Amino acid sequence: MNEFTSLTHLVKRIADSTVRRLSAYLRFLEDFENRGLSTISSEELAKRGGTTSAQVRKDLSFFGSFGKRGLGYSVPELAGRLREILGLGREWRVFIVGAGKIGAALAQYRGFRQRGFTILAAYDNSSDKIGKKLDGVAVRDIEHLERDIQREKPDIVVLTVPGDQAQKVVDRVVKAGVRAILSFAPTQLHAPADVAVKTVNMAMELEGLSFALTNRD
Amino acid sequence: MNEFTSLTHLVKRIADSTVRRLSAYLRFLEDFENRGLSTISSEELAKRGGTTSAQVRKDLSFFGSFGKRGLGYSVPELAGRLREILGLGREWRVFIVGAGKIGAALAQYRGFRQRGFTILAAYDNSSDKIGKKLDGVAVRDIEHLERDIQREKPDIVVLTVPGDQAQKVVDRVVKAGVRAILSFAPTQLHAPADVAVKTVNMAMELEGLSFALTNRD
DNA sequence: TAAGGCTTGTGAATTCATTCACAAGTTAAG
DNA sequence: CTTAACTTGTGAATGAATTCACAAGCCTTA
Numbered sequence: 001m002n003e004f005t006s007l008t009h010l011v012k013r014i015a016d017s018t019v020r021r022l023s024a025y026l027r028f029l030e031d032f033e034n035r036g037l038s039t040i041s042s043e044e045l046a047k048r049g050g051t052t053s054a055q056v057r058k059d060l061s062f063f064g065s066f067g068k069r070g071l072g073y074s075v076p077e078l079a080g081r082l083r084e085i086l087g088l089g090r091e092w093r094v095f096i097v098g099a100g101k102i103g104a105a106l107a108q109y110r111g112f113r114q115r116g117f118t119i120l121a122a123y124d125n126s127s128d129k130i131g132k133k134l135d136g137v138a139v140r141d142i143e144h145l146e147r148d149i150q151r152e153k154p155d156i157v158v159l160t161v162p163g164d165q166a167q168k169v170v171d172r173v174v175k176a177g178v179r180a181i182l183s184f185a186p187t188q189l190h191a192p193a194d195v196a197v198k199t200v201n202m203a204m205e206l207e208g209l210s211f212a213l214t215n216r217d
Numbered sequence: 218m219n220e221f222t223s224l225t226h227l228v229k230r231i232a233d234s235t236v237r238r239l240s241a242y243l244r245f246l247e248d249f250e251n252r253g254l255s256t257i258s259s260e261e262l263a264k265r266g267g268t269t270s271a272q273v274r275k276d277l278s279f280f281g282s283f284g285k286r287g288l289g290y291s292v293p294e295l296a297g298r299l300r301e302i303l304g305l306g307r308e309w310r311v312f313i314v315g316a317g318k319i320g321a322a323l324a325q326y327r328g329f330r331q332r333g334f335t336i337l338a339a340y341d342n343s344s345d346k347i348g349k350k351l352d353g354v355a356v357r358d359i360e361h362l363e364r365d366i367q368r369e370k371p372d373i374v375v376l377t378v379p380g381d382q383a384q385k386v387v388d389r390v391v392k393a394g395v396r397a398i399l400s401f402a403p404t405q406l407h408a409p410a411d412v413a414v415k416t417v418n419m420a421m422e423l424e425g426l427s428f429a430l431t432n433r434d
Numbered sequence: 435t436a437a438g439g440c441t442t443g444t445g446a447a448t449t450c451a452t453t454c455a456c457a458a459g460t461t462a463a464g
Numbered sequence: 465c466t467t468a469a470c471t472t473g474t475g476a477a478t479g480a481a482t483t484c485a486c487a488a489g490c491c492t493t494a
Contacts (some may be wrong), residue, residue, distance in 0.1 A: 041442090056443090060443090061443060069440080069443080070441050070442075071440080073442090
């Protein structure tokens with residue numbers, strides 16, 4: 001039984017950590033799918049994901065009950081359910097803002113396309129880069145960012161500009177109507193509550209390692 | 218008063234989320250330092266970091282009491298304390314394994330050097346890349362990885378190889394004595410408990426955004 | 435049909451993290 | 465010296481996430 005009327009009307013807020021694990025489970029399931037396995041238990045899923053079987057079952061239970069007692073989960077069915085839950089059944093349109101090295105690395109990253117994320121264009125303010133291509137992705141003048149957002153309605157903006165320009169770009173794209181941002185700038189970003197912002201902060205990860213190496217034994 | 222005898226003998230395990238916030242506080246403090254401000258309150262620090270003043274004070278309280286009641290914290294002193302806590306007072310030696318686009322982006326990333334992370338070398342298995350330079354960083358044959366780890370004793374290995382090779386490289390570098398890894402591969406990695414592993418998983422972040430965009434209203 | 439072996443789904447218990455709320459300490463002003 | 469205005473540091477309270485533990489259901493074998 002399911003306490004929710006539908007996936008789009010979640011009663012409880014789902015924790016970020018839960019969503020991240022669902023994403024990991026999906027990756028393992030795809031692996032199992034490729035190897036032709038048809039069912040999997042929460043225990044096996046847990047071992048792969050470095051968590052516990054109770055955690056796996058609890059995570060899934062927020063969205064329904066997808067398994068069979070005594071048997072486990074059907075690999076293709078659970079994979080399908082997770083794709084649905086994570087919203088991967090459709091195309092997501094992406095703009096990259098910042099055509100530096102990180103932008104270039106992302107433009108060629110196969111994981112984007114594989115999961116339905118289509119990169120429409122990249123933006124930069126340097127005349128060296130404008131008009132060129134980044135692995136098949138056109139680099140456009142950042143002057144036209146707002147205009148293009150209105151025309152092409154990207155769902156997600158990936159930010160790879162230097163830290164001191166990141167907040168300014170956030171303000172611009174939010175004003176133009178973007179509601180999801182993935183930033184690689186090492187700064188804290190501020191946006192309205194209805195805009196989803198994720199930040200990948202390398203400096204923070206490195207300092208986490210530095211801390212771990214320093215404070216142990 | 219401090220319930221710990223020294224920073225290297227923490228009684229309580231410090232949560233990952235706490236360390237990440239400390240890292241953020243340090244960034245703001247450096248900003249304040251550059252602007253010549255001499256004191257700051259937990260409230261101001263909180264506003265910048267998108268948290269609460271109680272959280273800031275609690276985070277700091279795990280390590281000692283660094284503020285003055287009625288006044289706040291001395292900016293340079295607190296910055297210094299945080300650098301010490303995070304282990305940023307020394308040089309950290311880094312190998313990059315994988316000289317693809319992401320490896321290249323990291324090789325030129327200024328944030329590394331700025332915080333005392335020195336990139337000693339990069340490794341790859343492609344003869345196109347071996348012997349070349351990645352923004353001043355020599356690309357070496359991955360065949361020599363173990364030998365070089367023993368010789369040059371890097372503290373941290375940054376992994377930017379394709380997902381299907383990541384675990385193999387982890388096993389190799391762990392066996393060779395490395396105790397901290399920062400991975401950009403979109404896979405779950407397994408390592409002994411005394412090895413600190415952080416993973417930056419772009420696919421997971423994107424799926425988090427996809428989930429957020431799908432499940433709202 | 436019955437028994438044995440497995441595995442799910444989920445309330446309850448526990449552990450962990452955040453927020454509250456206030457005594458204690460500091461500064462500045464009169 | 466006294467008062468007023470602040471701000472820290474921290475136990476206690478609350479809230480959130482994880483783990484426990486077991487009834488309920490499914491499959492296989494005989």
